[in-house]
Amino acid sequence: MAYERGAKGFSRAYPWLVIRLFMATSGHDFNDMRLASLRTAAEACA
Structure with missing residues (x-):
C-alpha cells in the first residue's frame, strides 16, 4: 500500500521516530x- 511505503521511507529518513x-x-x-x-501493546509489556 502507498501508506506503508511512505511510512517505511519516512522511517528510514528519521529512524528515531516510530x-x-x-x-x-x-x-x-x-x-x-x-x-x-x-491493549495488545500493554499485554505484551506486562
Missing part, C-alpha cells in the same frame, strides 16, 4: 482499532 499505521476494518472506526492496539 511510525504506526492503523487501518480500520469494515464496521469499526479508528478509535476501536487504536484502543485494541494499545
Whole structure:
C-alpha cells in the first residue's frame, strides 16, 4: 500500500521516530482499532 511505503521511507529518513499505521476494518472506526492496539501493546509489556 502507498501508506506503508511512505511510512517505511519516512522511517528510514528519521529512524528515531516510530511510525504506526492503523487501518480500520469494515464496521469499526479508528478509535476501536487504536484502543485494541494499545491493549495488545500493554499485554505484551506486562
